[in-house]
Amino acid sequence: MSTEHEQDLRQQRSEEVVLRAIGDVNQLRPMTDAVPVGLATVFRGEGAALDSLALVNLLVATEDEYRQEFGREISLAPELALPAEQSSFKSAQTLADHLAAHTA
């Protein structure tokens, strides 16, 4: 059983993974259309910042960053296939929460 401190650390590292992934995605977008790098950023649904290609780029970037951070694989494609409200790709925060839960 992990301690509260370990959970906090996993959460923090997962959030950093997502923020770095957003940075990677911004390298694949026009500079005038950069996605805000923050946990409040909405990816899908109302007020969403990402189009479909950007979401795919985010998926690939997040998997890469996750592999580098935690040294293991994660497959996020099923999450992208879910409706926006149920998907962990709803926002940066929900995606980070999903990563942290997966890592536990």
Place this chain on the structure above:
Amino acid sequence: MTADRLSLALVSDFTVTNLAAAFEHLPGLPSVDVAVAPFGQPTQVLLDDESVIWSSNRDAAFIWVRPEAVSSAISAVQAGSALNHELLHAEAVAFANAVKQAAKRVQYCFVATLTVPWYQRAPGYAAAQSDGGTARAVALANEYLAMELAGIPNLWILDTQRWLERSQAGYDDQLWYLAKVPFAAGVFQAAAVDVQSVLSGLLGRAKKLIILDLDDTLWGGTVGDVGWENLQLGGHDAEGEALVDFQKGLKALEKRGIMLGIVSKNDETIAREAIQKHPSMILQEADFVGWRINWQDKAQNVQELTQELNIGLQSVVFIDDSSAERARVREALPDVLVPEWPENKMLYPRTLMSLGCFEAGVRSAEDVGRTRMYIEERRREEARTSAASMGDWLAALQLKVTVEPFARANAQRTVQLLNKTNQMNLRTRRMPESELALWATQDGHELWVFTVSDRFGSYGLTGIAGFAVEAQRAEITDFILSCRVMGRQVEETMLHVIVERARVLGVRTIAAAYQPTAKNAPCLRFFQQSGWLASGEDGSCFSWQTADQYALPSHVDLDLLDGTGGAR
């Protein structure tokens, strides 16, 4: 188009949005504005003059397709069938013809070689076999493309495999299945860097001179401490072998026209003895256009050496293992490119070849012989300092100027000179070969090129004069002379030729309107002292009445080749 910003059309059968973004994020110049052709119809877009992608003037096109988009023969091989050689050839020719159509609409056209992922080349034992391997089929298709597209002056075939290997990411299956993007981001970034690098070279921004440190850069160890016999270079030593390969890389660049120089804190006698005597030295003294081997500030030495060679600092790369020396040169001479340099000597060859700043796009005879020409120049300079007067020196040079019309045989070098020359350049017109060739064939347009030599050797094609005639008036459009021969009265010789040719054509007045840039003040100074009549508010418009001859400098031997119409 400006020299700093170009418009590029991307034509592909896959999603290229990430590639477009890679171009936008590139540092350096030229900046590239990307327009993406309609998705998934590369051949149609290439053949269709009316396609929306061509509706705006594009400076360049970049065509990158998967083999499946242009060859059913390759698809069949991937599906397990035997290779149909005739079909493969016919499809490659058809694609090449479509590419040729696109190349007619732009100034610069790039085509990426065809590739397939390694896992689509299975089974490995058959991949390269002549009777059915995918690797073999793709290699043949690329060979057919190269043959069909050879000789098109504004078209370059770029190596996709290089981008795949450089990025170390390669194909990305998720991006493909989810978004029809076949490659990882790094592949697109490597491709964009290569395209920008070639464009930069074509626009005259390629680096011309590499200035090298010696100790722990060209060889391992400090020669002043250990002696040339104990330097780390070649032999049964990993770093020594890498340094030999580094020198081989430099030698290859030198053969392509990139000059080499030395700036080193050393005793000159000791350092030169090492260059002359070490058996593993690939580079010899004759490979260097100049050197400053002393104990002075390296930035000062770099500046002096480039001044001696009459080369702008923006054309110089400085390579030194010392981070302190690199920082010093960066700070003092910000126009000089000072790349970060690895501590590990085994990475030197790769680092040199990954700089990507020597891509001139085209390579003329002058490029290849550039080092020889600068060594000849050093001998001229020695003769000048020993001459009693400027007149004596000019007379002793035995200068010969050969004039001929712009033609296919001299087009490559002419365009290179047109797009590179900054100082002695009246109007700084920049254009690709196809555009210049079109201009030169129009009625009333005259375009001549000047080749200069003297008793020390040839300077090559170093001058261009162009003018447009309307009624009895001629307007000079191009008056261009390489800085290599400035100040030897080749300028006056060019004006003599222009005036004599204009007289033959019945022109009464010749006008030269100076167009200022940040670098062409020497051209204005020349015209101010040329004897031509200055007019205009700022005195930068010049004219000559052809009732008067313009004298040929007495020390110049002028040779007019066929087609110059007796402009003697």
